Structure formats: structure tokens, C-alpha cells
Amino acid sequence: MxxxxxxxxxxxxxxxxxxxxxxxxxxxxxxxxxxxxxxxxxxxxxxxxxxxxxxxxxxxxxxxxxxxxxxxxxxxxxxxxxxxxxPVFGEGVIFDAPPERMKTQLKIQVDALRYQNMKNYAAIIAKEVDDWVAQWGDEGEMDFLDEFIQLTLHTACHCLLGADFRYKMTDEFKRLYHDLEKGLQAIAFVDPYLQQPVFEARDKARRRLQELISGIIAERRANADKAYGDALETFMSGTYADGSHLTDNEITGLVIATMFAGHHTSSGTAAWTAVELARQPEYTAEVLAELQALFGDGQELTFESLREVPKLEAFIEEVLRLHPPLxxxxxxxxxxxxxxxxxxxxxxxxxxxxxxxxxxxxxxxxxxxxxxxxxxxxxxxxxxxxxPFGGGPHKCAGNAFALMQLKSIFAALLPKYEFFLVDAPDSYVDDLSAMVLKPSSPCRLRYRRRR
Ligand code: HEM
Missing domain, CATH: 3.30.43.20 (Uridine Diphospho-n-acetylenolpyruvylglucosamine Reductase; domain 2)
Structure with a gap:
């Protein structure tokens, strides 16, 4: 029976x-x-x-x-x-940690993403968006998925590891991160320890990244009085129940895990938001009117000022309904x-x-x-x-960060630029070839400065 x-x-x-x-x-x-x-x-x-x-x-x-x-x-x-x-996050990190240690690591990760650092993150994102837009002309055409992949990598490096790392090491980090990402392809879910060149490259990248991050940790320990307001600072100060701190391996693992959770989810949603803004002129007009009323007199985009943008929020929520990245x-x-x-x-x-x-x-x-x-x-x-952000005890730890980042990007872009589809409206579709949904490539839009 x-x-x-x-x-x-x-x-x-x-x-x-x-x-x-x-x-x-x-x-x-x-x-x-x-x-x-x-x-x-x-x-x-x-x-x-x-x-x-x-x-x-x-x-x-x-x-x-x-x-x-x-x-x-x-x-x-x-x-x-x-x-x-x-092998990507590291031994003893999150899904490989004993339950109590994993719980503490996740709590420290949530702390880094929610409370004390949020105002700093809003300022960092506003600066990154300004620097990006400064390179635009009055009008042009770009692949907005590629652009948002770059932008969110920069904001993530900056918010996670600080300004020094962002401006000195982002290029090397990009290569390492790419090798780590390739280590998470479908075959890894069958056996992540097979003898394969992609897995060797993954392990090499993981070791090198830990060297880089250990270097910053050592530098910061030597300058213990300085405040940074980034995620690394929160990871370094967090403690387990016995008072011990996270090891360099665990801190590196949390950095990688946070990047993996937040990067493509954010870039895909930002790209879909740009496409829907170009494709839905009625709703876009309402969002624009809201932003002009709030920020028209040159008021700065801050964490506080971005709290009250219900039309933009509703727009992003609808983007996340139709195109949930996970x-x-x-x-x-x-x-x-x-x-x-x-x-x-x-x-x-x-x-x-x-x-x-x-x-x-x-x-x-x-x-x-x-x-x-x-x-x-x-x-x-x-x-x-x-x-879109899951729910219950493991609801997305970065949802407040993600929404703040999306609002910040479009509150900065939309009052300055108009967006137009380059290709037929129906040709922009969901690409499900990887585990994280994104708009199909090329994701071409034209932008024009508003007069
Ligand atoms: C639009 C953007 C995002 C969406 C739609 C999204 C969605 C989700 C979802 C659905 C989960 C739950 C997964 C599950 O239950 O198996 C999750 C978990 C998580 N997300 Fe996000 N996410 C986004 C952005 C971010 C960002 C920007 C970060 C970090 C900076 C982040 C960090 C995390 C973390 C750490 C977890 C695991 C929480 C835990 O295990 O307790 N996410 N996310």
C-alpha cells in the first residue's frame, strides 16, 4: 500500500x-x-x-x-x-550555514538594506543617475537594458562596498562578478562541483573577490573611527549571539548574495519601466505631472521626498505585476x-x-x-x-531599497526626458531564457530632452 x-x-x-x-x-x-x-x-x-x-x-x-x-x-x-x-556565496554562508548562523547572517543583511543606511543610499543613487545622465545629449538612442545593467551594478558596488571600491575597482569587479554569474547556470543545479571550466573560473573569481574585500576590511579596521554608511560597514559590525564577528569569507559571501539578489531584478524592472513609460502615454502623463508638481521647483530627490509619489509607485507596481523578475x-x-x-x-x-x-x-x-x-x-x-517580492519570513530583504532606487531613477529622468519606442510596441516581450525575467534584447528606446 x-x-x-x-x-x-x-x-x-x-x-x-x-x-x-x-x-x-x-x-x-x-x-x-x-x-x-x-x-x-x-x-x-x-x-x-x-x-x-x-x-x-x-x-x-x-x-x-x-x-x-x-x-x-x-x-x-x-x-x-x-x-x-x-560555491558562489561561499562555504558556511547563508544556505551552507548552520540554521542559527544563517538566521543571524540574514538579519545582518536585512539591517544593511533597510534602516540606518537608506538615506545614504538615496544620495548615492541620485549621484550615480546624475553622472550617467550627464553623458547624454539632447536626444539619442540606447539599449536601456544594457544601460540599466551598468547603472545598477554601479549603484550596487557603491552602496555595498563604498566610494573607494566603486571608483577604483568596479572594472575588475565586473569581470569577477561575470564569472560568478556564469557559475550559476542550469547545470549547477544538477551538480555544482563538476569538473568544468566555468566552475573553475567561478572558484577563481570567488577567491580573488575575497582578497579584494579582505583588503578593504583590513583598511577599515585600521581606520576604525571613520563612518561609511554602506552595507560593508553593517556587515563588519554585525555579531553572532556569542559576540563574534562575521569572518572575511562570510562578509564576502553576503556581498555576493546581496548583489545576486538585487542586481538583475533591479535592472530588468528599470528597463521594463522605461519601456512601459514609452508605451503607456496616458499613465506617463499622470506620473510626469506628479513629479513636476513635487520636484518642479528644483527640490532635491531625497529618501524623504521620494516617499510621496503615489502615481509613480502605482506605475512601478503594475510593471512588477506584469513583469515580475523572479x-x-x-x-x-x-x-x-x-x-x-x-x-x-x-x-x-x-x-x-x-x-x-x-x-x-x-x-x-x-x-x-x-x-x-x-x-x-x-x-x-x-x-x-x-x-513580486515574495512574502512571509523570507520576503525580499531589499524591497524598500529596490523601490527607492526605481523611484529615484525615474523621478530624475522623466521630468528631463521623453522616451519613445524604437521598435514595434509588441516586439518588446518578456525574455525568460534566464532565471530572472527581463525585457527581450535589444531593448531600444529613443530619448529626447524636454523643452
Ligand atoms: C524589483 C526588484 C526586486 C524584486 C522583484 C525582488 C524579489 C524578491 C523575491 C520574490 C524574493 C523571495 C525569494 C524566495 O522567497 O525564494 C527576494 C528575496 C530577497 N531579495 Fe529581492 N527583489 C528585488 C530587489 C532586491 C534588491 C535590490 C536586493 C538587495 C539590494 C534584494 C535582496 C533580497 C534578499 C537578500 C532576499 C532573500 C531574503 C531572505 O532570504 O530572507 N532584492 N527578492
């Missing part, structure tokens, strides 16, 4: 079309966001698919998504689902779960899709239409249906 029959529980319905050996891998690889929507359409709230042997249960709808996101770490493990990150969130089941009479067995993976959830017509009528006037998430169901 099967375990499910013995417990009187059902098993999750299986998605059709499984192929020997690979399961649903091919359909998933074509367009995983669409594949996940088809799984829900076929099977409903729970849908089991097969990723080359790894049984995965997609949980859909606000109730199931709430259960997933609030899932106790005891039953659902992120660490087991994200082991590919271990489409698929995953956990490994480490203890059997009884979800409303269905058994989800230990060893399986569970997943939710932000992309599918944001297109549920019950909560978002006419879901494919860009509508910056949608009602806010005012009910519990809607709250768990709109999840």
Missing part, C-alpha cells in the same frame, strides 16, 4: 505530457512561465510535474501561495533547493506535508509562480492589459496573489 493510501491522503494531480527520462524538461525550457500557467490550467491548485526526475509540485492561488511563503523552514527548505549557490520560487520538502488532504512527500520540490499568480483574472481583471489604476491589494486573498 502506498504511503498516501496508508494515510488516507490523495496525491497531487500529475501534469500530462511527461517524456521518458526528461519528464517535462523540454516544455519547461521553451517558456517556463507559460508552462507553469498551463500546469495550473490543467490540474488546478496543485500540479505535479517532473524535471528530469525531480518531482515538483506547483502550488497556485492565494491560499496555496500563502502556505508556501509562510512554510516553516522545518518542513520547507530553501537551503536544499538552492545548493548551487554554495517568476519561480522554490523550496525542497523535508518533512511530509498534508495540504488540505493531499500528501506532498518529503524529497519533492514545491514551487510557486509569481507570473501566473499576477495573471489570475479573479484578482486582476483583463490581466494582460497594463492598468496603473488597478485597485490596491485590499483583501487577504489579493495580498497573497500579488507577490
Amino acid at each position: 502506498s504511503e498516501a493510501a496508508a494515510t488516507g491522503l490523495k496525491l497531487p494531480p500529475k501534469v500530462s505530457g511527461e517524456k521518458p527520462g526528461v519528464g517535462h524538461m523540454e516544455a519547461f525550457s521553451v517558456n517556463f512561465a507559460r508552462f507553469l500557467m498551463d500546469c495550473e490550467a490543467e490540474c488546478g491548485e496543485l500540479a505535479e510535474y517532473n524535471m528530469a526526475g525531480q518531482q515538483t509540485v506547483l502550488m497556485s492561488g492565494p491560499e496555496a501561495q500563502e502556505a508556501f511563503l509562510k512554510g516553516l523552514d522545518k518542513k520547507l527548505s530553501r537551503a536544499a533547493a538552492y545548493q548551487a549557490t554554495v 517568476v519561480l520560487l522554490m523550496r525542497r520538502v523535508i518533512e511530509d506535508i498534508d495540504y488540505k488532504g493531499t500528501l506532498i512527500e518529503a524529497g519533492k520540490t514545491v514551487a510557486i509562480s509569481t507570473y501566473g499568480s499576477h495573471r489570475n483574472p479573479v484578482y486582476f481583471p483583463d490581466p494582460e492589459r497594463f492598468d496603473a489604476h488597478r485597485e490596491k491589494a485590499d483583501t487577504k486573498e489579493k495580498m497573497w496573489a500579488y507577490i
